[in-house]
Amino acid sequence: MARDTLHGLRPAPRRAKAPAALPSPGAAERVEAVMTRLAEADPDPKAGFDDTDPFRLLVTVLLSAQSTGPTVARIADALFARVQDPVGMRALGEAAITEIIRPVGLGPSKARNIVKLSTALIETSGGAVPRSSVEMRRLPGIGRKSAEVTANFAFHEPVIAVDTHVFRVSNRIPLAQGATVDAVADGLALAVPERFKDGAHVWLFRHGRDTCTARKPACTRCPVSDLCTWPGKAT
Structure with missing residues (x-):
């Protein structure tokens, strides 16, 4: 595999070691x-995953639903080249976001959730992503998997x-x-x-x-x- 992508997040190359030999247990x-x-x-x-921007992590994982990692990574790069935070995302609006993210599938639905998510973050936490997966699951469009991936990667929950x-x-x-x-x-x-x-x-x-x-x-x-x-x- 030339490049590993996990939910659209790109890590650095990895080196594998030989597995340990252990007995068959219960x-x-x-x-x-x-x-x-x-x-x-x-x-x-x-190693190599950028955990410095929880908002980008959360949006990227949201985009990854029913889409492949490499496509998501490319589209996330394009989206965050335009805007970098919830205020900018809300201002960009559903129509423009939909056009950018269309290749990942479910564009209108995901764009709508990104705008709602951005609005909720602005109104409830000054634009900051909450640190726990339980709190993230209260955000629009964020289910358990998206919340737990983001909380684990961004905050090591x-x-x-x-x-x-x-x-x-x-x-x-x-x-x-x-x-x-x-x-x-x-x-x-x-x-x-x-x-x-x-x-x-x-x-x-x-x-x-x-x-x-x-x-x-x-x-x-x-x-x-x-x-x-x-x-x-x-x-």
Whole structure:
């Protein structure tokens, strides 16, 4: 992969280490063992991500819904070349924002939410993004995943956002099983040891995107294959 993008956020290149060899454990031990291996292979998962602008992070993650990371990154660059803060975004307006962000899909809806989000931030916090995911979820257009990704990246809140990749990996191995995103997120919050929570979303996202894919997962080169109990696992 030439360039890694996570929800439209671009990191610096990473170096992977060989996974640690650990015995096959029970449920709680399996979670810790999986996270240990992923952490040892990628000890600084958020290296290079710019966490200095929480507003840009929040808008970029909002744009990433049903769109690919590289496209989102390119469009976020174009949007923030025009304006950089909630005041400027509100002044730019829905029509202009829609034209800029159209390639990411759902342009009118996302533009409307960006303006509403900007207005809410101006009126409630002087334009500052709240530091907790719970507070972010009160903002227009911001769901649990968007709030938790932003709070984790911008403020290092120990929350594990669950997207399609994290949901699949967590149910397959399993780490925390559930029929809904919220159930898996709640399960991971309980199951994952505290010391892994800051990087857990990135590790699980990348593992699901690059190895434990929806179709034809690369089980034979998976660093945690021996810890995985998924019945569909290739051997």
